[in-house]
Amino acid sequence: MAGKSRVSDAVVRRLPMYYRHLRELEKAGVVRISSQELGERMNLTASQIRQDINCFGGFGQQGYGYHVSNLKERIAEILGLRHQYHVIIVGAGNIGRAVANYAGFPKEGFNVQAMFDVSPALVGIDVHGILVQPMEKLQTWLDTHNVDIAVLAVPKSVAQEITDQLVAGGVRAIWNFAPVDLALPEGVAVNNVHLSDSLHILSYRMNEKELCEALDAGKQLGE
Amino acid sequence: MAGKSRVSDAVVRRLPMYYRHLRELEKAGVVRISSQELGERMNLTASQIRQDINCFGGFGQQGYGYHVSNLKERIAEILGLRHQYHVIIVGAGNIGRAVANYAGFPKEGFNVQAMFDVSPALVGIDVHGILVQPMEKLQTWLDTHNVDIAVLAVPKSVAQEITDQLVAGGVRAIWNFAPVDLALPEGVAVNNVHLSDSLHILSYRMNEKELCEALDAGKQLGE
Numbered sequence: 001m002a003g004k005s006r007v008s009d010a011v012v013r014r015l016p017m018y019y020r021h022l023r024e025l026e027k028a029g030v031v032r033i034s035s036q037e038l039g040e041r042m043n044l045t046a047s048q049i050r051q052d053i054n055c056f057g058g059f060g061q062q063g064y065g066y067h068v069s070n071l072k073e074r075i076a077e078i079l080g081l082r083h084q085y086h087v088i089i090v091g092a093g094n095i096g097r098a099v100a101n102y103a104g105f106p107k108e109g110f111n112v113q114a115m116f117d118v119s120p121a122l123v124g125i126d127v128h129g130i131l132v133q134p135m136e137k138l139q140t141w142l143d144t145h146n147v148d149i150a151v152l153a154v155p156k157s158v159a160q161e162i163t164d165q166l167v168a169g170g171v172r173a174i175w176n177f178a179p180v181d182l183a184l185p186e187g188v189a190v191n192n193v194h195l196s197d198s199l200h201i202l203s204y205r206m207n208e209k210e211l212c213e214a215l216d217a218g219k220q221l222g223e
Numbered sequence: 224m225a226g227k228s229r230v231s232d233a234v235v236r237r238l239p240m241y242y243r244h245l246r247e248l249e250k251a252g253v254v255r256i257s258s259q260e261l262g263e264r265m266n267l268t269a270s271q272i273r274q275d276i277n278c279f280g281g282f283g284q285q286g287y288g289y290h291v292s293n294l295k296e297r298i299a300e301i302l303g304l305r306h307q308y309h310v311i312i313v314g315a316g317n318i319g320r321a322v323a324n325y326a327g328f329p330k331e332g333f334n335v336q337a338m339f340d341v342s343p344a345l346v347g348i349d350v351h352g353i354l355v356q357p358m359e360k361l362q363t364w365l366d367t368h369n370v371d372i373a374v375l376a377v378p379k380s381v382a383q384e385i386t387d388q389l390v391a392g393g394v395r396a397i398w399n400f401a402p403v404d405l406a407l408p409e410g411v412a413v414n415n416v417h418l419s420d421s422l423h424i425l426s427y428r429m430n431e432k433e434l435c436e437a438l439d440a441g442k443q444l445g446e
Contacts, residue, residue: 007435010233012427016420020402043404057438079423080430094321101317104402104419110426149425173429175422179243179327181266189428191421196327197239198416199398200302202372203333204235205412206396207303212230215280 007055014052015079017042022072034065084109086146088171090162091153092117092125092132095177099151100127110149114141138162142169153177230278237275238302240265245295257288307332309369311394313385314376315340315348315355318400322374323350333372337364361385365392376400 021041025033035046035053042049053059056078059071076082087105089096092115099105100112115132117123123134133141141147142165150171154162159178166174173189176182179196204211244264248256258269258276265272276282279301282294299305310328312319315338322328323335338355340346346357356364364370365388373394377385382401389397396412399405402419427434 007431012424015427016417016423017404019423020404020420078427078434080426080434081423083426083430085426094317094324098317098321099418102418105422108419110422148429173425175425181240181243189425189431191425191428193416193418193421194239195322195325195416196331197243198414199328199333200239200242200304201235202396202398202412202414203303203306203308204238204301205414206371207306208230208412211301211303 011052011055014042014044015075018052019072019075019079019081022068022075025068026072030068032065033068038066081108084111085148087112087149087151088138088141088147089115089130089151089153090117090135090138090166091151091177092119092122092127093153096151096153097127099153099175100130112151113145113147116141138165139169142166142171147171149173149175151175151177152182156180234275234278237265237267238298241275242295242298242302242304245291245298248291249295253291255288256291261289304331307334308371310335310372310374311361311364311370312338312353312374312376313340313358313361313389314374314400315342315345315350316376319374319376320350322376322398323353335374336368336370339364361388362392365389365394370394372396372398374398374400375405379403 021038025041035049038044039046039049044052053066053071056074059066059074087110089100089112092100096115096117100115105112112128112130115127115130116135116138117132118135122132125132147166147170150166150173152159152163152166152174156178159176159180160182163174163176163182163184167185167188171188173191174182174184176190176192177195179194181192182190184190244261248264258272261267262269262272267275276289276294279297282289282297310333312323312335315323319338319340323338328335335351335353338350338353339358339361340355341358345355348355370389370393373389373396375382375386375389375397379401382399382403383405386397386399386405386407390408390411394411396414397405397407399413399415400418402417404415405413407413
């Protein structure tokens with residue numbers, strides 16, 4: 001992808017955090033903020049903040065800091081939040097329903113238009129104004145609509161197969177909640193929410209101190 | 224934290240992915256794997272794999288690759304997956320219920336013992352064998368149990384206040400689903416699942432090519 005390496009993954013991961021904090025500052029009526037103050041809020045150094053923002057051309061003035069609303073708008077633009085997206089949700093279990101119920105998404109242009117599930121117990125229910133359709137209807141939907149984003153909230157065993165169907169049907173991005181790394185063609189975006197990975201990182205952090213002390217003492221693991 | 228800087232965040236984030244892939248390899252009957260082959264599966268270079276694993280002392284033999292089951296066990300140990308954890312879930316909405324229903328967690332030692340919610344519509348319901356209790360009972364639970372992990376699945380507006388209560392009650396780790404960065408004392412672990420951040424990263428990736436081409440062409444954003 002042309003120019004893809006320009007922005008590192010670490011910076012991309014921080015962008016939504018900038019957006020959140022700037023939105024809160026704007027709401028609180030703050031007009032300008034220095035990289036120092038923004039860094040303190042976000043647990044980053046001032047130089048890290050300046051470096052991150054410089055990836056996109058830099059929007060501060062030496063000695064004046066950043067204009068909160070302007071910087072927020074630029075970051076919203078960078079994050080693609082100034083478009084409208086046609087979203088479908090595949091899988092109407094707890095996760096699928098949680099996404100459908102998330103009040104903030106429509107305001108940001110993420111418009112859920114349809115939900116699908118295999119379970120007869122879920123087909124026909126109304127989730128936040130969206131009727132859950134049977135999975136057999138998915139193909140017809142893809143044939144007749146331009147879907148930007150599919151939320152994949154299905155069991156691991158069927159995740160790749162459904163993904164292939166979605167990609168063949170023209171879906172541009174998969175928001176993947178299945179605990180599997182999907183194979184995708186170039187040009188289809190993906191971001192994973194791997195709940196169990198996240199819990200494992202938490203348990204790592206709970207035990208990190210002990211682990212590092214053992215490693216520092218030269219102990220071999222598994223001994 | 225002593226020795227904390229030993230392992231970078233990027234490596235920690237990859238550990239659960241190693242664990243998942245090694246578990247699948249083990250299930251498929253694979254006994255040994257080279258860093259090359261493991262790298263291809265995980266979209267990493269062989270040298271990246273060796274470097275990651277060397278952070279923890281390295282468990283391979285030159286020319287023989289890694290023993291799949293051994294390496295999986297060592298990584299499980301590093302991730303703290305060989306302990307039993309007492310888990311409570313605060314907030315019994317879709318997210319809280321999704322976590323409670325996640326069949327894999329008890330097998331890994333994460334045992335949900337109680338759920339709490341403010342909503343009269345949710346108090347008293349049974350989620351995967353756990354009765355949802357009213358929030359007023361949380362303090363009594365904390366006073367009478369050693370809670371390792373609290374799953375925080377509540378609105379942003381009350382997240383910090385409940386966190387303070389949990390920390391004062393001796394909770395060692397917070398798995399945070401509220402869209403806010405919590406203030407926590409040293410020694411309390413946290414990992415965030417910020418759904419809206421994740422969706423923003425996805426929309427960034429959908430628009431990355433265009434954005435980077437514009438930046439490469441020297442265009443200023445917001446013009």
